[in-house]
Amino acid sequence: MKVAVIGLGYVGLTISVFASNYFQVVGFDNNQKIVNQLNLGRSHIEGVESSLLLKLIKTGSYRATTSGADISDADIVVIAVPTPLTVDRKPDLSYLDAACKTVGANLERPALVINESTSFPGTLRNFIKPHIEKYSSRAVSHLYAISPERVDPGRSDFNQKNTPRLYAGLTEEASAKTKEFYSKFCESLVEVSSPEVAEAAKLFENTFRQVNIALVNEFAQIAHSLGISVYETLDAANTKPYGFMKFTPSAGVGGHCIPVDPTYLASAAEEHGVPATFIRRANEVNLEMSKYIVRRVVEDNGGNLQGKSVLVVGVAYKPNVADVRETAAEPVIEHLRSNGAVVSWHDDVVGNWKGESSAPLQGADIVVVVTKHDGLDEKKILSSAPYVFDTTGKVKGATGL
Numbered sequence: 001m002k003v004a005v006i007g008l009g010y011v012g013l014t015i016s017v018f019a020s021n022y023f024q025v026v027g028f029d030n031n032q033k034i035v036n037q038l039n040l041g042r043s044h045i046e047g048v049e050s051s052l053l054l055k056l057i058k059t060g061s062y063r064a065t066t067s068g069a070d071i072s073d074a075d076i077v078v079i080a081v082p083t084p085l086t087v088d089r090k091p092d093l094s095y096l097d098a099a100c101k102t103v104g105a106n107l108e109r110p111a112l113v114i115n116e117s118t119s120f121p122g123t124l125r126n127f128i129k130p131h132i133e134k135y136s137s138r139a140v141s142h143l144y145a146i147s148p149e150r151v152d153p154g155r156s157d158f159n160q161k162n163t164p165r166l167y168a169g170l171t172e173e174a175s176a177k178t179k180e181f182y183s184k185f186c187e188s189l190v191e192v193s194s195p196e197v198a199e200a201a202k203l204f205e206n207t208f209r210q211v212n213i214a215l216v217n218e219f220a221q222i223a224h225s226l227g228i229s230v231y232e233t234l235d236a237a238n239t240k241p242y243g244f245m246k247f248t249p250s251a252g253v254g255g256h257c258i259p260v261d262p263t264y265l266a267s268a269a270e271e272h273g274v275p276a277t278f279i280r281r282a283n284e285v286n287l288e289m290s291k292y293i294v295r296r297v298v299e300d301n302g303g304n305l306q307g308k309s310v311l312v313v314g315v316a317y318k319p320n321v322a323d324v325r326e327t328a329a330e331p332v333i334e335h336l337r338s339n340g341a342v343v344s345w346h347d348d349v350v351g352n353w354k355g356e357s358s359a360p361l362q363g364a365d366i367v368v369v370v371t372k373h374d375g376l377d378e379k380k381i382l383s384s385a386p387y388v389f390d391t392t393g394k395v396k397g398a399t400g401l
């Protein structure tokens with residue numbers, strides 16, 4: 001059995017190495033640099049060890065390519081390309097369209113096509129299938145299924161093996177073959193009645209996080225105004241053994257999923273005439289956190305940041321990863337700069353970002369911690385500036401939310 005994976009990022013490369021233990025896998029990506037590095041056994045994704053990749057390449061069970069022709073004889077195709085937002089924050093299916101073109105134009109025989117990219121309900125049925133058919137000049141008909149990805153980059157306790165996986169095919173045969181594929185390397189498979197349910201479940205999981213993070217971010221502001229600790233209050237509420245789940249405040253949400261997926265759900269809702277006001281407002285509350293944080297820093301520093309040096313610690317969107325997509329550090333830095341501060345940032349996991357490099361953790365008037373990687377000593381952060389504002393709750397003794 002030959003498996004082709006389209007898109008070799010966080011999702012695609014992760015699934016590739018798990019599948020390579022059981023199938024011959026060819027990974028297709030349109031980024032030549034990524035493909036070259038992968039074929040040298042160099043992984044660019046946290047959680048995918050280069051040594052493992054090299055081993056799989058040497059045994060012949062994995063290789064990467066930029067040539068569509070290399071997927072022509074695949075039995076199974078897994079699509080894992082980005083599904084971001086357009087500049088006006090609407091679902092952007094252009095990468096999915098390009099992936100459909102690669103699949104449609106190259107697949108020479110009937111295959112099972114599984115989508116792992118996150119999108120709104122109806123994408124598999126009304127977009128992927130007709131687009132692949134449109135781009136195919138051959139009279140082959142494929143099976144189609146969805147299995148939304150739940151990978152949490154940087155996390156070691158849950159992975160492809162022990163995270164339950166939802167799936168549904170457009171036909172019973174597609175469902176059965178999808179189950180057969182994933183059951184090789186996934187312990188728990190959950191079939192749902194339609195692809196639309198699986199697509200909606202994925203969006204709702206991340207909307208649940210977005211909404212609860214917004215709630216706790218709003219509560220952090222309320223707690224501060226009441227003169228009580230948000231962290232102590234959350235710990236107190238968390239002693240209730242049922243009906244409560246603890247979320248912690250932050251500078252906002254980042255990454256490719258939580259700031260993006262709820263907008264896919266809201267767009268689908270609005271297209272069906274349902275106003276998704278709650279989801280939209282949660283997004284706004286999280287986006288507004290950066291302004292609130294900078295306002296607090298300004299108030300604590302004499303009402304003015306003009307000419308002050310500010311070091312933002314942690315620009316990755318979450319600890320222990322180098323991913324800066326939709327990071328809350330970006331609006332925090334923007335607001336600090338618009339208040340006259342001279343801003344640099346420290347993040348040795350990210351290293352380089354937007355043409356700037358990680359600055360040393362010293363010498364600033366003010367430090368604002370947005371993300372704290374595990375390898376960074378909290379005492380070192382605390383002693384790095386006369387004023388430290390911590391948005392993570394991990395730097396004891398600092399001013400915080």
Ligand SMILES: NC(=O)c1ccc[n+]([C@@H]2O[C@H](COP(=O)([O-])OP(=O)(O)OC[C@H]3O[C@@H](n4cnc5c(N)ncnc54)[C@H](O)[C@@H]3O)[C@@H](O)[C@H]2O)c1
Pocket residue numbers: 006007008009010011012028029030031034080081082083095098099102116117118119149150151152153256257
């Ligand atoms: N990152 C996560 O934690 C996560 C978790 C669950 C689901 N998802 C979803 O999975 C999908 C992929 O996300 P990701 O984080 O892996 O993205 P990514 O940016 O890490 O990787 C995507 C890869 O696809 C490649 N690519 C883009 N267009 C292509 C095309 N037309 N043909 C072939 N390759 C192409 C890019 O070069 C890149 O290497 C998205 O829909 C995302 O929402 C991501």
